[in-house]
Amino acid sequence: MSDIIRRDPRAEWIARNRLHPLHTAMQPVQHSWMGPNGIIRKNVHGVGFIGPNGIKRIDRSGAQQGGAAKRTAAVEVQLPLHQVPAPAFYINVVPDMVGGRLSSHDRDLLGLARQLAGSDGAVLAVVFGEHKEAGFSTAGVDRLLVLEGHEFDGYSPEQRVQGLRAVDNQFNPRHWLLPDSRSGGGELGRRFAASLKERPATRVWQIKEQTCIGRAGAGQEDLARPLPRLILAAAECADPVSDTRHEVLPVELSTSLARSLPRIEDLGAVAVDPAAIPMAEAEFIFSGGNGVKDWALFHQTAAALGATEGASRVAVDDGFMARDRQVGASGTWVTARVYVAVGISGAIQHLQGIGACDKVVAINLDPGCDMIKRADLSVIGESAAILQALIEAVEAYRNGAKRDAA
Template identity: 75%
Template sequence: MMNIIRRDPRAEWIARNRLHPLHTAMQTKGETSWMGPNGVIRKNPHAVGFIGPNGIKRIDRSGAQQGGSNKGAVTREALQLPLHRIEQPSFHIVVVPDMLGGRLSSHDRDLLGLARKLAGAEGAVLAVLFGDYKETALDTAGVDRLLHLEGSEYEGYAPEQRLQALVAVEHHFKPRHWLVPDSRGGGAELGRRLAAKLDERPATRVWQVDEARCTGRAGAGREDLQRPLPKLILAAAECAEPVAETRHEVLPVELQVVVARSLPRLEDLGPVAVDPAQIPMAESEFILSGGNGVKDWDLFHRAAQVLGATKGASRVAVDDGFMPRHCQVGATGTWVTARVYLAVGISGAIQHLQGIGACDKVVAINLDPGCDMIKRADLSVIGDSAAILQALMERVATYRQGGQRDAA
């Protein structure tokens, strides 16, 4: 009697859907290729390290490679990573990350991964940081040497003073390559200023680098330009895979020369107050988003005003008429890249999780501890959303009043 192998369409659908909560359980560990029913070898294009038909290695953005949202597991695994130590480097690769908010962004980590690739076994990755920073994972990001330049002259918008410091780094370390993020966070401007100062023709919007050549976007991004690898590279996001398999020393170094003070031609007048409601969600750094679990929408709007957050919503909240259509977050709405995304009463539909995939930190407030948004979140608060928002508003008001008293 012949045995008939029956297919499970639902299991196959879950195995294809990387955002489904059961996706990982459906995967065969380590399986990247298998024999199809017709004898054709099939490959998993979503596997980490998959090389596509154009020779481009796929970068894992799901968080699975570094433990996802399980921060404790990541810390324990990081302690077991082998230490990559370079006693006497033959050359330096200097990286100037944006460090927005004092922390490494995903773009910065991609840049450090590219620097690690260019440094090889003999070179050292030197990170140049300005002012105060809060990042504590520089060792697992691929930093071999750290040059921390402190002082009030580097705070705020000070491109000319920072340029003077980078020129001093050039004279002292004589790096083989400079890597700067081609971003709106300051890297694009600083990199072009450095290119003019060093009389170098930089490669901009670089997204792929090999041993002797680099590839960058041109025009509206529809064409690629290839050129020999220059000394100064302004790299785009996802230019390389972040460092994930080694730890590094992060040895502090100092400049042996005095950094010249720039002429006070620019004056930083501080941040300008902007109404969060006028900031497009695609550009907002802090979003307060409400879903079906929000019962008091007046409190939600007051909380957004007190917190200074841009308001967003799930599709259910928009369809029910609680929020306008332009506030919808998700694959069928707006894809957001906020540094903090506060989801209130949102269960976490697949389309919504797709829309917040590029957010740095996700905070979820929900009554259901088993919902998909709680699984995605970096920080979860289980409880009534109205009570939690009210307590959060009171804490913020107390904090601001304390700051005003200290200033007085």
């Protein structure tokens, strides 16, 4: 696994973009080249390093001249730090934080907030309960407010609206941004707008100066209106932050939240058949390809994991899966948070269809296939043995959790 060369699309984009602040740092240093007469020329000024006294020294160990140690060492590039010591105003963002982490929709929303904040404003992210996110600094968050408490667990729209009202009274932000999604942001934003008695802009996908454009007419028309204070933005409303890192200074409410008896009781999650979830809306997809030899074991593993089943075009054409389960450019484009590819080599159409997935896990025999290069985690081996071991691990984990609960 450590010998597999993986591409870094973001680093390649920075190396091509001359306007990026890290463009120079990503350029390879050229120490020698062939002149017009066929003679190898060497850059004597590019070899060496600056000593503590400001005198240039020559490193004769070979590490500074393109040796093996330099080729294998990864260069860590530090993004410039954006600081706002005294914000002139705030742009408040309430991300969905599905699973305790920022989703791609949340990052797009923070990118839009960064555009509205400019250089004088600060982006304040409001998070309910505990989270597992460690990338707020690279997502564009200047201030972070975590509202902790058991009253925010589960489905608790009334308590969350009450918390947002307290944040609104203390910070008086210029704009509120929430994701217009099915994960809770759409409903929470509309409830919050009704509480403030303000009319929000919904399904916003673009903001120009003081005008926002949102989808209307069942998504067939665009509706332009003056920029309101409360914005419910759609996915891909802006590019996520990628050029800077931010302080993420913690802030707190100056007053404690008032406790009130909720009118809504959360009875817990309802079990849903993963096969009934549309592919485009599934969060966890377990997909099989030509490398799967035991399809009964594949279905058993998907059931044990509680995942929605998918397949490559080859598996669908061979009759192992239904046509509506095909993933790819010629099938369904998916946006799952976790996508597991079992025995899928990674055709270009399939890779296009999973381009928006957050985490990709590949199980394959070929360590050089395109799916392995695309995956965030790869397991090299026979799929049947790996799936059997996965089922045993899941059962052992669940049995251990039951014993701990007892």
